[in-house]
Amino acid sequence: MTRTNDNAWLRRFAIITAASTLILICIGGVVTSKGVGMAVPDWPTTYGYNMFFFPFSKWVGGIFYEHTHRLVASGVGLLTTVLALWLFGRKARPLLRWLGICLLLGGIGAGLFLRVQDALVLGVVGVLSLCASFVWPSGEPAPPRLRRLGIIAFAAVVLQGVLGGLRVTEMKDEIGIFHATLAQLFLALTCVIALFLTRWWQNLAGQKLESVGKGWRLFFVSSTALVLAQLVLGATMRHQHAGLAVPDFPLAYGRIWPAMDAASVAQYNQHRFEATAHNPITAFQIGVHMAHRIVALAILITVGGAAWRTTWRLGMKNPLTRLSLAWFCLILVQAVLGAMTVLTNKAADIATAHVAVGALALVTGSFLSVISFRLSVPVGASSPAAHESAAMFSTPFATGGRVQ
Amino acid sequence: MKTHLLPLTALGLASCLQLSSAADITGKVVLKGTPKPEITIDMSSDPKCGALHSGPVTTRHYVAGPGGGLANVFVYIKSGAKPSASPPSDVPLLLDQVGCEYMPYVAGVQVNQKFKIKNSDPTLHNIHPLPTVNKEFNIAQAVKDQVNEKVFDKPEVMVKFKCDVHPWMFAYVGVLDHSYFAVTDKEGNYKISGLPNGKYTIEAYHVKTHGANPGVSQEITVDGDKKVDFTIELK
Numbered sequence: 001m002t003r004t005n006d007n008a009w010l011r012r013f014a015i016i017t018a019a020s021t022l023i024l025i026c027i028g029g030v031v032t033s034k035g036v037g038m039a040v041p042d043w044p045t046t047y048g049y050n051m052f053f054f055p056f057s058k059w060v061g062g063i064f065y066e067h068t069h070r071l072v073a074s075g076v077g078l079l080t081t082v083l084a085l086w087l088f089g090r091k092a093r094p095l096l097r098w099l100g101i102c103l104l105l106g107g108i109g110a111g112l113f114l115r116v117q118d119a120l121v122l123g124v125v126g127v128l129s130l131c132a133s134f135v136w137p138s139g140e141p142a143p144p145r146l147r148r149l150g151i152i153a154f155a156a157v158v159l160q161g162v163l164g165g166l167r168v169t170e171m172k173d174e175i176g177i178f179h180a181t182l183a184q185l186f187l188a189l190t191c192v193i194a195l196f197l198t199r200w201w202q203n204l205a206g207q208k209l210e211s212v213g214k215g216w217r218l219f220f221v222s223s224t225a226l227v228l229a230q231l232v233l234g235a236t237m238r239h240q241h242a243g244l245a246v247p248d249f250p251l252a253y254g255r256i257w258p259a260m261d262a263a264s265v266a267q268y269n270q271h272r273f274e275a276t277a278h279n280p281i282t283a284f285q286i287g288v289h290m291a292h293r294i295v296a297l298a299i300l301i302t303v304g305g306a307a308w309r310t311t312w313r314l315g316m317k318n319p320l321t322r323l324s325l326a327w328f329c330l331i332l333v334q335a336v337l338g339a340m341t342v343l344t345n346k347a348a349d350i351a352t353a354h355v356a357v358g359a360l361a362l363v364t365g366s367f368l369s370v371i372s373f374r375l376s377v378p379v380g381a382s383s384p385a386a387h388e389s390a391a392m393f394s395t396p397f398a399t400g401g402r403v404q
Numbered sequence: 405m406k407t408h409l410l411p412l413t414a415l416g417l418a419s420c421l422q423l424s425s426a427a428d429i430t431g432k433v434v435l436k437g438t439p440k441p442e443i444t445i446d447m448s449s450d451p452k453c454g455a456l457h458s459g460p461v462t463t464r465h466y467v468a469g470p471g472g473g474l475a476n477v478f479v480y481i482k483s484g485a486k487p488s489a490s491p492p493s494d495v496p497l498l499l500d501q502v503g504c505e506y507m508p509y510v511a512g513v514q515v516n517q518k519f520k521i522k523n524s525d526p527t528l529h530n531i532h533p534l535p536t537v538n539k540e541f542n543i544a545q546a547v548k549d550q551v552n553e554k555v556f557d558k559p560e561v562m563v564k565f566k567c568d569v570h571p572w573m574f575a576y577v578g579v580l581d582h583s584y585f586a587v588t589d590k591e592g593n594y595k596i597s598g599l600p601n602g603k604y605t606i607e608a609y610h611v612k613t614h615g616a617n618p619g620v621s622q623e624i625t626v627d628g629d630k631k632v633d634f635t636i637e638l639k
Contacts, residue, residue: 034571035568035571036568036569036571037568038530038532038542038568039530039568039569040530040544041530041532041542041543041544041568042544047528047544047546048544048546058528058546060449060450060451060452060527060528060569061449061450061453061527061528061569061570061571062449062568062569062570062571063528063569064449066568168542171540171542262617265616266614266615266616266617267639269612269615269616270612270613270615270638270639271440273440273442273443273463273465274443274463275443275444275445275446275463275572276571276572276574277564277566277567277571277572277573277574279534280615280616282616
């Protein structure tokens with residue numbers, strides 16, 4: 001029996017996937033804030049156990065955070081896989097069936113040559129996949145571009161898992177920076193997929209809104225890129241594992257710009273007392289920290305400008321205006337959290353909140369970017385380019401049929 | 405009998421000469437200035453660690469005795485000493501994890517000298533040194549009394565060891581291609597034995613004070629036992 005085009009459950013599932021990704025980023029933030037990213041030296045096992053069978057009694061110290069991070073990451077990987085399959089509708093069933101068979105065979109092989117733990121995990125997932133493939137997914141596939149986004153999300157979450165593992169096995173801080181950055185981009189992607197599945201997005205085409213010029217698209221994309229650059233700077237700072245490079249705010253070592261010569265840096269390290277095994281501060285780290293503050297100021301001005309300009313030019317009814325105002329509020333909160341991170345000597349909860357709000361700032365910028373693209377198609381336009389653009393940003397669910 | 409006496413005497417004389425040309429360098433390292441108070445360590449993230457201590461545990465950044473003698477200073481011959489022609493000592497250094505702390509806090513080994521890392525605690529640890537020249541590793545010690553043996557093959561002053569499960573745990577090991585090094589005791593005293601006569605640079609390096617910068621050095625000429633004191637100043 002073919003299901004109707006009511007995809008409310010798919011919508012909800014996409015939102016759950018995005019929300020779970022945000023939670024995962026928070027947990028990952030705690031791992032880095034507490035400096036316990038290497039507390040589990042092996043991967044994909046955990047102290048030699050299959051990660052799903054690691055005894056709870058051994059979840060001590062840093063292991064608790066790192067192991068929780070891995071488990072939640074596995075959950076997000078599963079949710080993303082399900083979402084990607086669901087977007088393909090009934091077409092995904094043969095793929096799911098083959099996946100189930102391969103996992104079952106893998107489980108049998110693991111039982112013969114590896115361990116019972118591994119065989120159980122693979123076997124259970126295989127059986128569930130196989131059984132599900134006879135009844136799910138049902139319904140029409142999403143538009144091709146949305147399905148592609150699902151595939152990209154799946155590839156990204158697999159890559160993210162591998163990067164996380166390599167960061168541990170190769171002991172490279174640089175991989176940690178990529179891992180952190182990709183996490184933010186992945187969150188933005190899952191949120192955009194969820195956005196495209198909402199009724200609000202589907203109804204956007206029917207609203208009589210003034211189209212916006214290409215300048216707005218460029219503005220929002222550039223601003224979002226600036227936020228991404230700031231997140232990369234932040235990830236670079238955090239993965240130096242040197243704690244706070246500058247311990248005071250708004251000044252830096254009592255000055256507007258701190259001394260960064262070797263003697264001054266040596267003095268900073270002499271007088272810095274930490275209870276954890278932080279690396280010594282270097283001039284490079286101080287430089288990155290100051291760059292982070294400067295870019296924060298630039299973002300505050302840019303996003304503030306966006307909020308003002310959209311209010312003045314587009315009016316309060318335009319979604320770009322309301323979202324720009326929300327973006328500005330978010331950036332204000334982020335600025336306060338940034339200051340508090342310094343003033344609380346990088347308290348783990350404050351630093352993690354700073355990471356989470358940074359992620360939400362990127363998501364909001366991404367939303368503004370895609371909405372500005374959608375609204376740059378004039379209402380009632382009849383050119384082929386206009387139809388192509390409209391198709392990119394619409395779903396079949398509102399129209400009740402497939403979109404090619 | 406007479407034919408054996410001559411070579412034996414010569415051998416004895418040569419040994420005496422060898423011993424008399426090897427000197428002991430002793431001295432004291434004193435801290436000048438008042439450091440910040442040590443920080444109390446919160447071990448609540450692993451109850452088994454807290455249970456191993458009856459009182460508060462603090463960091464060990466500046467361990468100074470009543471007379472100002474500074475402990476945990478790595479004193480070593482920085483230049484002038486030839487790399488050891490003989491193999492490194494058979495007696496391995498033992499880096500132990502006791503009460504969720506590394507013991508000792510500062511130590512020294514020779515290049516290619518084996519050192520043992522032991523878990524004497526009833527909880528998990530991981531051993532994660534962060535060398536810049538030698539090869540990094542990260543190994544799990546999940547069981548009490550587990551011992552792993554490792555070697556560093558390049559000189560490096562100092563290699564930081566940490567435990568990622570218990571972020572407050574860290575220690576430092578200096579790796580040298582000779583055996584002329586020591587670590588100051590609680591009173592700030594040290595002794596380097598068996599240094600041949602000659603000209604050397606001797607350095608006192610304190611991790612917290614000097615960090616990435618060189619320690620305090622002195623040029624010395626060794627022609628017998630010598631006393632070399634150092635003052636480490638907080639700025």
